[in-house]
Amino acid sequence: MTHSTDEQTVEPTGERFATLEEIYARARERLDADTWAVLDGGAGVEQSLRDNLAALSRWSFRPKYLSGVTELVTGTTFLGIDLAFPVLTAPIGGDGMFHERGQCEIAAATAMAGIAPVVSEASRFSLETVAAAGDGPKIMQLHAWGEPEEFLALAHRACQAGYAALCVTIDCPTLGWRERTMTRRFVTPQEQWSGNYGADATSAANRLVSGSGSDWTWETLSQVRQRLDVPMLVKGVLTGEDAELAVAAGVDGIVVSNHGGRQLDCLPGTVDQLPEVVETVRGRVPVAVDGGIRRGADVLKALALGADVVLVGRLTAMALAAGGAAGVYAALSLLRAEFERSMLLAGRRALKDLDRSVVQPRAGGPR
Ligand SMILES: Cc1cc2nc3c(=O)[nH]c(=O)nc-3n(C[C@H](O)[C@H](O)[C@H](O)COP(=O)(O)O)c2cc1C
Numbered sequence: 001m002t003h004s005t006d007e008q009t010v011e012p013t014g015e016r017f018a019t020l021e022e023i024y025a026r027a028r029e030r031l032d033a034d035t036w037a038v039l040d041g042g043a044g045v046e047q048s049l050r051d052n053l054a055a056l057s058r059w060s061f062r063p064k065y066l067s068g069v070t071e072l073v074t075g076t077t078f079l080g081i082d083l084a085f086p087v088l089t090a091p092i093g094g095d096g097m098f099h100e101r102g103q104c105e106i107a108a109a110t111a112m113a114g115i116a117p118v119v120s121e122a123s124r125f126s127l128e129t130v131a132a133a134g135d136g137p138k139i140m141q142l143h144a145w146g147e148p149e150e151f152l153a154l155a156h157r158a159c160q161a162g163y164a165a166l167c168v169t170i171d172c173p174t175l176g177w178r179e180r181t182m183t184r185r186f187v188t189p190q191e192q193w194s195g196n197y198g199a200d201a202t203s204a205a206n207r208l209v210s211g212s213g214s215d216w217t218w219e220t221l222s223q224v225r226q227r228l229d230v231p232m233l234v235k236g237v238l239t240g241e242d243a244e245l246a247v248a249a250g251v252d253g254i255v256v257s258n259h260g261g262r263q264l265d266c267l268p269g270t271v272d273q274l275p276e277v278v279e280t281v282r283g284r285v286p287v288a289v290d291g292g293i294r295r296g297a298d299v300l301k302a303l304a305l306g307a308d309v310v311l312v313g314r315l316t317a318m319a320l321a322a323g324g325a326a327g328v329y330a331a332l333s334l335l336r337a338e339f340e341r342s343m344l345l346a347g348r349r350a351l352k353d354l355d356r357s358v359v360q361p362r363a364g365g366p367r
Contacts, residue, residue: 017330027318034186035097039317041180042261049261052292055269059301060362067347072340076351078286078309079165079231079253081137084114085336086351090290090313091141093122094192098321104133105320109328111136118167122193131161141167145207145214148224159230171236173214176263222249238273240280247284256289260313271305278306296338304358
């Protein structure tokens with residue numbers, strides 16, 4: 001069986017790519033050096049970027065053999081959204097640089113894969129255009145900046161367009177200090193991220209690049225939360241202190257994230273912070289994590305360390321560059337297959353069996 005999107009026929013089993021590594025290599029081949037620097041790079045000396053990967057590599061599995069596991073249960077519900085497996089695609093701004101249909105292709109692929117995308121506000125395409133590109137549920141990402149009325153206007157547009165939830169990014173009051181692109185004198189063209197702003201694009205541009213910051217506080221977040229009826233995630237929490245403030249502000253879920261190492265540099269790897277956040281939250285809201293997830297085994301580690309779902313950023317953007325919706329669908333299929341194979345080999349049948357007993361600290365250096 002094959003699925004059709006607007007532009008291409010997609011093989012549902014990912015035959016075009018045998019492994020995720022092939023997808024990453026294809027993205028590298030397809031993108032020019034400036035775009036690769038945008039996608040692959042981070043902020044400063046890229047310590048946060050490396051530490052996301054290093055943090056995951058510090059864990060090994062503790063298998064339970066002869067557990068009699070044959071069939072797996074990996075479907076879940078997150079903020080009322082049914083997911084075929086516990087993964088969301090992370091918001092990817094500047095998306096038109098990676099594929100001419102950007103997040104529209106991601107939305108088509110996630111619908112086919114039975115999961116949901118978190119759609120970036122900083123897109124070449126309007127949120128309405130992305131909403132129409134795939135018939136699955138979607139989450140809209142917004143930044144914690146600007147006048148609350150301006151934020152609410154965009155949030156209401158997203159609700160009108162059918163987004164099931166909102167995700168507010170708190171770690172991007174202005175752009176990080178991204179030296180890989182600065183060295184190349186490359187600035188992402190405005191049309192690649194301003195599809196939602198219309199005539200307000202210039203003020204959004206000033207906010208992003210001027211370094212002037214955002215006057216939002218947790219109180220601002222709490223006030224806008226009260227004026228919205230859809231579930232709200234907050235993305236960019238790294239400490240127990242911020243997790244407690246997020247819960248107090250009335251959020252419905254937390255994403256432990258350092259923005260893929262693209263904002264403040266020298267932040268800890270996200271799975272190093274995940275247990276602190278999970279312990280603070282104590283089940284009051286679900287907790288997601290992103291940062292450095294490149295393989296199915298990484299998903300299993302993140303869930304074992306307490307995440308309810310995992311977001312994939314560069315994996316999605318690279319797959320988009322490698323092959324549009326077909327590439328993203330192939331990547332999600334391979335990610336799911338390797339995650340499920342790892343679960344089965346580790347002797348765990350269901351998501352509820354994934355806890356701290358699945359992993360132990362790894363002796364030795366990074367992978
Ligand atoms: C090219 C690119 C664009 C991104 N744009 C956004 C964005 O617009 N909003 C946002 O909240 N996060 C953005 N992020 C961060 C991701 O949503 C996510 O937090 C991060 O990529 C996770 O790390 P990973 O790339 O190692 O999976 C972007 C990441 C990349 C790689």
